[in-house]
Amino acid sequence: MSDDRRERWRPPEAAAPRPGGIRGALGGSRLFEQPQYVEELQAFRAFVDVPGPLAVEVGFDDGARLLDLVRTFPGVRWLGLEVREARVLALAPQAPPNLHVWRADARTVFGLLMPPGRVSRVDVLFPTPWWDEGKRAKRLLLTPAFRDDVARALAPGGVVHVATDVGPYFEHVAALFAGWQAAPEPMTGAVRSRRERVCARDGLRIWRGTWTPG
Numbered sequence: 001m002s003d004d005r006r007e008r009w010r011p012p013e014a015a016a017p018r019p020g021g022i023r024g025a026l027g028g029s030r031l032f033e034q035p036q037y038v039e040e041l042q043a044f045r046a047f048v049d050v051p052g053p054l055a056v057e058v059g060f061d062d063g064a065r066l067l068d069l070v071r072t073f074p075g076v077r078w079l080g081l082e083v084r085e086a087r088v089l090a091l092a093p094q095a096p097p098n099l100h101v102w103r104a105d106a107r108t109v110f111g112l113l114m115p116p117g118r119v120s121r122v123d124v125l126f127p128t129p130w131w132d133e134g135k136r137a138k139r140l141l142l143t144p145a146f147r148d149d150v151a152r153a154l155a156p157g158g159v160v161h162v163a164t165d166v167g168p169y170f171e172h173v174a175a176l177f178a179g180w181q182a183a184p185e186p187m188t189g190a191v192r193s194r195r196e197r198v199c200a201r202d203g204l205r206i207w208r209g210t211w212t213p214g
């Protein structure tokens with residue numbers, strides 16, 4: 001992808017409205033109210049209801065980084081959210097008991113399903129920038145609504161960590177979290193995410209930020 005395209009990225013003009021739901025969410029944000037999803041919802045609730053620190057990785061892709069974190073920090077419960085079914089199905093059989101992977105839109109999970117004050121850490125590595133403007137307006141993850149939903153879900157001292165190689169997307173994210181406090185980067189393991197590996201290979205700059213509600 002050309003650097004020019006990255007530099008020309010702009011956030012959507014207006015926040016997507018969400019009367020009665022989350023616009024553009026995978027399967028509709030009321031998906032998990034449907035009877036065929038009852039078991040998935042119960043499995044999610046059973047996982048997050050177990051006491052102890054809960055960390056979330058949004059968009060884990062091949063899951064290599066997440067699996068390494070899960071093994072490196074066995075005292076943490078890890079929830080991996082990914083909209084691509086094949087990625088979830090590939091990782092699920094390898095998941096130890098402290099990992100739950102779910103094919104679910106992070107906007108639905110944080111907006112409607114996550115108990116308040118439950119999460120200690122949210123990792124969003126290389127969120128999809130959505131180059132198509134129409135899709136960006138509907139699907140961009142890091143919006144004021146998502147930030148507020150994450151704030152509600154975070155436990156005291158909880159952090160959100162974001163990395164991207166799209167400079168203007170990072171400017172948008174930094175503005176979004178301007179009212180929060182900068183926080184130390186959360187601990188990580190030895191394995192990098194798929195996109196981190198691509199950036200290292202191609203010499204692409206990565207912007208990172210970690211914030212906690214002020």
Ligand SMILES: C[S@@+](CC[C@H](N)C(=O)[O-])C[C@H]1O[C@@H](n2cnc3c(N)ncnc32)[C@H](O)[C@@H]1O
Pocket residue numbers: 058059060061081082083084104105106107124125126127128129141193194195196
């Ligand atoms: C650009 S990729 C980055 C993948 C990985 N985090 C990395 O660093 O290589 C973005 C990932 O987020 C997933 N994704 C996009 N929107 C999502 C959402 N709303 N909820 C959960 N996952 C999402 C995509 O399917 C994709 O795997």
